[in-house]
Amino acid sequence: MAGFIEGVDRGQVSLFPERLEEWIDEEHPVRVIDLFVEDLDLVGLGFERTSAARTGRPGYHPGVLLKLFIYGYLNRIPSSRRLEREAGRNVELMWLTGRLVPDHKTIADFRRDNGPAIRRSCAAFVDLCRRMGVLKGDCVAIDGSKFKAVNNRDRNFTKGKITSRLAHLEASVERYIDEMVRIDRQEAGEERAERVDNLGRRYARVQKEIQRLRSMERALEDAPDGQISLTDPDARAMATSAKNSGTVGYNVQAAVDAETHLIVTHDVTNHRHDRDQLAAMAKASKAALCRDELSAIADKGYFSGREILACHEASIVTTVPRPETSGNRKRGMYVKADFAYDDARDIYRCPAGEELTYRYTTEEDGLQLRRYWTNACRDCPLKNRCTTGKERRITRWEHEHLVKEMQDRIRGGGGWMRLRRATVEHPFGTIKAWMGATHFQMRRLKNVRTEMALQVLAYNIKRMLSMMGTRGLMAALSV
Incomplete structure (x- = not known):
């Protein structure tokens, strides 16, 4: 050598x-x-x-x-x-x-x-x-990411999964019966007996699986959120950003400092969406940083009037894009953003120039909503692009000015969403790379929270x- x-x-x-x-x-x-x-x-x-x-x-x-x-x-x-x-x-x-x-x-x-x-x-x-003095905490970016649990997707059951699986199994039972009838009519000898015996065993296995799924279907009726996970009872099936995909796991929330990229606070939940997490994460960040005021950025999945108001009342300035829930824009029709609000007169002006006046206030899910419309819609030449009803009605939340201020901040530049993406998504990617293919090793929510705390501390x-x-x-x- x-x-x-x-x-x-x-x-x-x-x-x-x-x-x-x-x-x-x-x-x-x-x-x-x-x-x-x-x-x-x-x-x-x-x-x-x-x-x-x-x-x-x-x-x-x-x-x-x-x-x-x-x-x-x-x-x-x-x-x-x-x-x-x-x-x-x-x-x-x-x-x-x-x-x-x-x-x-x-x-x-x-x-x-x-x-x-x-x-x-x-x-x-x-x-x-x-x-x-390293962590000043002027601004935090908040986001959530789905982390895999030890529970396999086949060990998680929902009503839709069971219905689909039962339909498949019942179709298999019909095929086995038809095949057994055909063999009984057309074949004879030892080969016939062997094939009938093999089909009988497969038929019995399918029937046993059907019985198991039927019992699981009955158990689902008592499940509060319509899911049962057998390996980790607290894990839940959750949609991911990839199309037509999902994972069984947990929703990890994190608030990351925009300057240092340190994780200020985090939480692990089994809620499948982020809509109810903004205020809790923002308030926890404010408490951890011991600040009187705080600026928080999040993506449109966090948009919720109730959460935005809770942050405002806690002296937290939030910047969250408003999602477009209506499909009218894709169909070439007018959306709410095309109606201009006149704050001084408390009216909306439609694309045709008509005034939509205030009519009454109603309450939905604890939110005070004001209704506006005009009687001029029936003869309007733009009605086909506006509404299929008798008149176009606009709903305004009593704290809509908070949403407008957020939209003005986003439109005014500053790269808020780019800052959010560059701040909070990298820590998630890093920690997932450390954790490997199956992210969590422990079972139950309280243990998974401990595991995540150690990952965050290490990060x-x-x-x-x-x-x-x-x-x-x-x-x-x-x-």
Whole structure:
């Protein structure tokens, strides 16, 4: 092997350093994990077993196990069994834990039993960044993304899925019966008996599956949201942005700082849409950043009058595009945006120049809505492009000025939607790449929330290391 770099002879005696400290460089990121956890108030955060028991076998300190998990999620090792193996062979973990090697059950139980405390630790790092002055939080971008659960799509049932599957199975039963009748009439001998027996077994399997689906259909009647997931009962079938596709999983919400791209706050829900999440995420961001006012950007999936008003009342300025729910524009007909509102006179002016006056106020879903129309529609030459009814009616929400202000901000430039896309979508893509094909490993919503908190904490630590470097972050943590 002359000419190549040669390794050391395996029989050669080596003198390894006597101290683990010599293996870990002064600027090694693992020192950040150690310093961060050492400074945490584990008792105040709610970790269990922070004090040693007087009797029985001594347990592991929660700080050691928390360090182990943060290191694991920073290095894409979320599995408790893999962390057990790494603790026994990985020099970085030996330094971090003091050469302790907890068994995988102890590691897994710690994550399961300390979910709320782990989530508070994630929030504590965000607060630390704010107190350092790195995270000012003038503007946050809010978005949601669907993350896969351990529940396979075939193990999730809805009424539509069961109806489709039953129709397919019942068609198969008819084919088997027809085939058995044909064999009985046209064939004889051993071959006939063998084929009839084979069809009989297949027929029995199909009937058994039909009975199972019928029982599942009855169980669905008691399901509050019309879904049953067998592997992870809290996971739900959700549509994704790809056409004619979906996943069984969770809806992860995140608010990301527009300047630093740190995740300010996050949540995991099993709601299939984002419409009811804007105010909760914006208020949580405002509280995490300790700000009196906040600017929040979101996509049109978050548009909701009730949510926008709740943000306004909490001194949060939201910028959310209004979705066009009517298909009239595609059909060449006028839409509401073509009707100009005169605030001084409280009227709408239609494309034909007629005035639509206020008629009455009604309430729908807790919102006060004002109705406007004119009696001039019947003889209007533009009526065919406007409405198929007797007159065109316009509905105005009592706080419609908030929507107009948002639309004016978007039209006025500033690249709000481009800023949102560049801010909040990248963290989701990064975290999904770390998590692999099946994003979550744990089951049930409370456990999935813990898992996501560790992913977010790992992301934020990496982001801070990228911005400040190991020395800079350690210096800030030591203050």
